[in-house]
Amino acid sequence: MSDVRASAPSGFALYARLLGYARRYWLVAIATVVAMIVDAGCMGLFAHSIKPMLDDLFVARDKATIFWMPIVIVGIFLVRSFAIYATDYGTAYIGRGVVQRLRQQIFDQYLRLPASFFATEPSGHQIARITYTAEQVAQASTDSVKVAVVDGLSVIFYVWVMLAASVRLTLALLVMVPLVGALVVYVGRRYRRIGHRIQTSMGTVSGVVEEAVSANREVKVYGGQDYESTRFNAVSEQTRMLGIKVASTNGLSSALIQLIAGISLALIIYFATRPSMLHTLSPGAFTALIMAMGGILPSLKRLTTVQANLQRGLAAAEEIFALVDRAPERDEGRVDVERCRGDLSLRGVSMVYPGTAVPALHGIDLECPRGNVIALVGRSGSGKSTLANLIPRFYEPSGGTILLDGVALPDYTLQSLRKQIAWVGQGIALFDTTIAKNIAYGAMGDASEADIVAAAQAANAMEFIERLPDGIHSRVGEGGALLSGGQRQRLAIARALLKNAPILILDEATSALDTESERLIQDALQRLMRDRTTLVIAHRLSTIEHADRIVVLEAGRVVEQGTHRELIARGGHYAALHRLQFRDESLRPVGGD
DSSP states (O other): OHHHHHTSOOHHHHHHHHHHTTGGGHHHHHHHHHHHHHHHHHHHHHHHHHHHIIIIIIISOOHHHHHHHHHHHHHHHHHHHHHHHHHHHHHHHHHHHHHHHHHHHHHHHHHHSOHHHHHHSOHHHHHHIIIIIHHHHHIIIIIHHHHHHHHHHHHHHHHHHHHHHOHHHHHHHGGGHHHHHHHHHHHHHHHHHHHHHHHHHHHHHHHHHHHHHHTHHHHHHTTOHHHHHHHHHHHHHHHHHHHHHHHHHHHHHHHHHHHHHHHHHHHHHHHHTSHHHHTTOOHHHHHHHHHHHHHHHHHHHHHHHHHHHHHHHHHHHHHHHHHHTSOOSOOOOOBOOSSOOOOEEEEEEEEOOTTOSSOSEEEEEEEEOTTOEEEEEOSTTSSHHHHHHHTTTSSOOSEEEEEETTEEGGGBOHHHHHHTEEEEOSSOOOOSSBHHHHHTOGGGTTOOHHHHHHHHHHTTOHHHHTTSTTGGGSBOOGGGTTSOHHHHHHHHHHHHHHHOOSEEEEESTTTTOOHHHHHHHHHHHHHHHTTSEEEEEOSOGGGGTTOSEEEEEETTEEEEEEOHHHHHHHTSHHHHHHHHHHHHHHTSOTTOO
């Protein structure tokens, strides 16, 4: 961790990069800064007017001052009112724009990052980065600037008022400046350290909530309420303690500023009442001096406490920029094809996942001719899904080469390569929109309603779609929550049917279907597989008996391959799996699946 911190960018570099996001709002920024200057200047002007107000109104009783002073005061505060509104509106306008741009950049980066990133980082941290972390950046990009400019200028104007009232007294108070400076530096460093820990803590809280909510059925059935409550309380308590540390630092800085200001006021009174000063300092000058010192007090307090928002925002910006700067999926290919033939060839392909020592695949050699159905079977963990994930380049092989039509996969552009592939995975991905938009998803969004219905019919999905109130325009809920498992799987198959790609990957594509639906789907898939290269991953061996070739994997190695009839006759691994599964299915109750 210390190495990471040592190489972390400086606060200035982070802030300079962050301000780059506000560059598009430069006109609004200029107007807002002018408003800030006017705001601070009005308060300095009012403090400066205290001297003539007292000396000319109550001592000299000047008639012109008596007439004009109320008008001047109203004018000062009227102008300041407009300046305050312009400042607040301008900072909010720029801040919301910066946050929106950052959120969009984070989301777009998520879409470009490799699968290994999502496998290693908890989803709670990914969500918190968009919801919480990006919001903290607004504090650094705009709100902190507002406080820094307005209160910083206010301090300058108030010091000017004090110098105008008495140079000697003002210079005597400069001994307090080093104390205030040291306090600001200390508070800033402490906030930066706490800010990094808060980002991590909030991501952990989001992750625990997401896991408990998404697995609410398992939590209830297995009596996990107390465990989840305890786990949430632990991470929430950590966040609470970090919040207390921030509040403690705020309180300490405010208390010290109050003490410094109190000592300063005492010094003013002490020096002002010396005989040498009593005859040169008028009541108005003394009151202006006290008022300016009183105005400096809250400004200094806000300037120290703004460190909390500023450093928290910079810590958030550092995390976001670290994500934005991550290398996306490698896409250096130049080959772009409209439709490939579909000849796949794996030569010495090995795969070792990051952070693991045991290879998932060992030197796989496999030929998948165009139009053939290749079934991958084996026990769980044998490497079937890993092999399938290498074809669309969700992962890159650690060794060996995969060729498509004789061209290495990295030589294709990612968009072109994935355009050739239709995928139906074990985890069905449906979006909270209509059935039609789920089938005609992404690049297929311009498909006609007739094509969508045809794909749904081929996947045996119209059987339940027709019973829905709005047909294919019915919503499916988050993750397809309004549909059964088999219905969700049929929609995923319909999506693959509609894409009509030359390469088809079916990862347990019929696992959630009942016996009748599975039979109809198998008929549809037989038609779909014609003239397409198809990789089928199946645990239920009855679904792949007619495959052109069955490849048996064991511990990441190909141990057998051949047709169903050849492998059964050989009496090896496949035959053993087949006998075991046939025995299990014979024991299953009638009507079960």
